[in-house]
Amino acid sequence: MEKAIKGDILSVLQGVRLAFQRHDSAELKRLSNMTIHDASIFQDQDSISAAIAVYSLSKVSDRFLLSAVSRGDQIERKILDLLGKCSVALRKDDLMLYRRCIKGIFQVLGSFEKKFGLYMTEVLTQARVKKGSKLYEHGISAAQTASLLGISQWELRNYLGAVREKEHGGVSAVDRLSFARKIFGA
């Protein structure tokens, strides 16, 4: 793992633990964007997984949701425990353990589906799509972004229209249409 990635993930994890304890989903959402910068440059799975996990946590950190789920307090404790173990593992450069802990967070999130009928599969897909849109905003192509996030271009493109694209560089729209008319003989 690149030094920069390790440093950023460690700093994010610290914030995530506190935000999750406070049930601060807005802060968790903000933190989920912090590793996207590294993900855009290095395109590594660790930055991407961290971003997706943190964003997904923002969706389930609502205190009312957790109190509505049976053994919600147990789930909360498990996640906090795993977040702590992630930080410890990363500081020791134990990447295998770190990745197991991140996977563990996803598994705990997956258990929500059974307990509450909350479509965690959908939440995780949406987390990937939303983080993917951030990667796309950084200038990485849609196909490359979809491939990195483990989603289809269908999912990603369906969402990208919500991304405000102001810059349109390259050939002008009128020139492009004029060329199209020429090749179609229209």
Add this chain to the structure above:
Amino acid sequence: MRSIIFDSSAVITLAMNNLLFVLEPLRKKFGGVFYIPSSVKAEIIDSGLASNRFRLEALQILAEVEKGNLVFYDDSPLIQETKALESVVNTIFTVNDHSLTVLHAGEIGALVLARTIGADAVVIDERTTRLVIESPTFLRKILQARFHSRVSLMTDRLRQFQQKYSLVRVIRSTELALVAYELGALDTYLLRGQKINDSLRHDLLEGVLWALRIRGCSLSETEIDELVAFEEKTTSKV
């Protein structure tokens, strides 16, 4: 035989906007073949079929293939050239001395195919791929603004890429839809009591372009305004 290559982005955009039907009149007018590289079949068809949300769209694309409006081109012999181009394109831009992988093999494969068979154009809705060909310095500005870091452009790599690919012409599903509009292929949306209602043309133009923008195509609001104005000025229907 004349040809146009379709990138997966363009096919997906057309499908999501229920505009696949324009392919037949366009193909007949073009008088050639619309190819999709076979290497992106998995992305367009298989992943669509595997999802509940996009399965119908994937089936609609297969129907167009069945009718011959889209043809899968076996680009497996071009794998080596695609890999070689990947290693060039994805080292054009660097951030903090780290090369940025900006394009996917599938996107690059469409360019390789277009150049290899001398296609008239390649239909790409994806912004980054277009900018690598048409305006790499502009893409660099975008990358620099987004990364808040200096992005370097490796000129020797860029020259290597441009030597072969700068002449590849790109159009989008936007231009296909507008040509289809000019051919009357969208007139069905203007029928009111079996007559064409010309006063609806502005709505149709804006409606189509906004739909394409919202569902898949890299198209800015400014471009929409420019294209509507240009269409209304240059087509005799209005």
